[in-house]
Amino acid sequence: MIRRGHPENIIVGLDVGTTKICTVVGEVVSGTLSFRSMHISSSKGMRKGAVVNMEETVQSVRNALKEAESSFGVEINSVYVSISGAHVKGSHNFGAAGIGGRDVTYADVDRVLDSAKAVYVPLDREVLHVVPAGYTIDGQNGIKDPVGMTGERLEAKVYTVTGAVTSMQNLLKCCEKAGVEVADMVFGPLASAEAILTDDERELGVAVVDIGGGTTDIILYKDCWPSHACVLAIGGNHFTNDIAVGLKIPVTEAERIKKCFGAAAMHMVSDSEQIAIVHGGQDRMVLRRHLAGIIQARTDEFLDLIRKEFLSCSGYDIASTGVVLTGGGALLEGLSSMAEAAWGLPVRLGGPMNIHGVQDMLNNPICSAGAGLVLHGFEASSERMYSADAVRGVFGKIKDWAKEILKIKKGGIEYVRN
Ligand SMILES: Nc1ncnc2c1ncn2[C@@H]1O[C@H](COP(=O)(O)OP(=O)(O)OP(=O)(O)O)[C@@H](O)[C@H]1O
Numbered sequence: 001m002i003r004r005g006h007p008e009n010i011i012v013g014l015d016v017g018t019t020k021i022c023t024v025v026g027e028v029v030s031g032t033l034s035f036r037s038m039h040i041s042s043s044k045g046m047r048k049g050a051v052v053n054m055e056e057t058v059q060s061v062r063n064a065l066k067e068a069e070s071s072f073g074v075e076i077n078s079v080y081v082s083i084s085g086a087h088v089k090g091s092h093n094f095g096a097a098g099i100g101g102r103d104v105t106y107a108d109v110d111r112v113l114d115s116a117k118a119v120y121v122p123l124d125r126e127v128l129h130v131v132p133a134g135y136t137i138d139g140q141n142g143i144k145d146p147v148g149m150t151g152e153r154l155e156a157k158v159y160t161v162t163g164a165v166t167s168m169q170n171l172l173k174c175c176e177k178a179g180v181e182v183a184d185m186v187f188g189p190l191a192s193a194e195a196i197l198t199d200d201e202r203e204l205g206v207a208v209v210d211i212g213g214g215t216t217d218i219i220l221y222k223d224c225w226p227s228h229a230c231v232l233a234i235g236g237n238h239f240t241n242d243i244a245v246g247l248k249i250p251v252t253e254a255e256r257i258k259k260c261f262g263a264a265a266m267h268m269v270s271d272s273e274q275i276a277i278v279h280g281g282q283d284r285m286v287l288r289r290h291l292a293g294i295i296q297a298r299t300d301e302f303l304d305l306i307r308k309e310f311l312s313c314s315g316y317d318i319a320s321t322g323v324v325l326t327g328g329g330a331l332l333e334g335l336s337s338m339a340e341a342a343w344g345l346p347v348r349l350g351g352p353m354n355i356h357g358v359q360d361m362l363n364n365p366i367c368s369a370g371a372g373l374v375l376h377g378f379e380a381s382s383e384r385m386y387s388a389d390a391v392r393g394v395f396g397k398i399k400d401w402a403k404e405i406l407k408i409k410k411g412g413i414e415y416v417r418n
């Protein structure tokens with residue numbers, strides 16, 4: 001039986017990906033977050049991280065919520081949802097506020113972040129996050145927590161993440177039509193990073209590469225702050241499509257053999273191993289090395305694309321501890337070692353760490369964003385968003401725009417731009 005009403009201490013993360021929806025339920029008891037359930041269900045109607053068929057996406061979200069509700073036994077009314085896609089962009093900005101020789105308060109930090117938010121944003125874009133990236137008081141920079149310090153002028157360096165209004169509205173609309181309110185929308189790799197990075201990596205410098213089905217999201221951290229983010233319109237589905245074309249088999253079978261027998265490079269498999277491909281009700285034997293050859297061509301191109309991205313954003317200087325690969329695409333056998341060779345950086349496979357409650361989530365790269373969304377919700381609900389010791393985290397100020405642009409009318413949804 002499903003208990004009606006969404007208890008306030010329940011936080012739900014809904015990672016709506018191109019291939020799957022990961023619904024994660026967390027519960028806060030006495031100020032401590034425990035993970036209660038995790039569900040993976042299929043996602044339809046999304047392409048390269050964006051909604052392309054609303055009806056299908058709405059139905060997929062409905063199914064995901066229904067499954068999560070029946071397993072957890074509690075109605076879900078509100079979710080933290082992830083957003084990605086090539087339309088999401090990041091930029092560095094600054095804000096400043098006068099303090100007048102007194103101690104800096106949380107309200108001052110709010111003011112300085114608000115002023116940093118007042119940058120020119122084209123009408124077709126909306127600010128998703130204003131992530132603080134260090135404070136300066138009267139010329140003294142490198143301050144992580146300015147609250148309580150004395151000064152005349154407080155400045156903030158911020159990383160601003162913006163997205164296309166239409167893409168954000170479409171996802172919001174799908175969630176609302178599926179019957180849930182969106183508590184906040186979080187850029188996918190920011191959520192993933194929250195769940196999978198160690199404090200040392202964040203401090204010393206690291207890159208997160210989240211390889212999904214339709215997109216690959218990259219985010220770099222240094223000194224605990226994000227310093228660059230981008231989304232590449234390529235993901236695990238490209239590998240699958242290459243296999244389907246190369247072996248003349250349906251995409252579903254290509255997906256199956258990629259997961260069961262795929263390898264990132266030919267030298268990783270033996271010369272003679274044969275695998276059975278099922279097509280049209282018949283088995284066909286193929287050399288596994290042939291499959292690896294098809295995948296390797298895509299692996300080389302994919303890793304080179306990311307290497308060029310690192311070069312263009314000083315990634316080699318920033319990611320001094322290396323790269324953490326996450327997302328389902330990172331599960332391709334041998335991809336981490338190929339990446340290490342191609343990039344000349346240490347590479348590890350990452351999934352949610354220190355997760356209590358749901359063992360299936362632990363170190364599982366497919367749930368990184370889902371787990372990170374719940375962590376984000378927990379941080380937001382703990383009202384620790386502006387204190388720099390909590391901004392390890394980092395999502396910056398919670399925005400109201402989601403609620404402002406969505407005005408729900410009886411029997412339908414009306415959109416108004418703020
Ligand atoms: N064991 C595996 N080996 C190889 N690839 C895998 C494996 N498991 C999953 N994948 C691939 O991971 C991809 C899906 O990853 P993920 O679930 O992170 O994507 P998504 O969140 O749905 O998509 P996106 O983030 O692009 O919107 C698919 O291309 C799938 O084939």
Ligand SMILES: [Mg+2]
Pocket residue numbers: 017018188212213327369
């Ligand atoms: Mg994803």
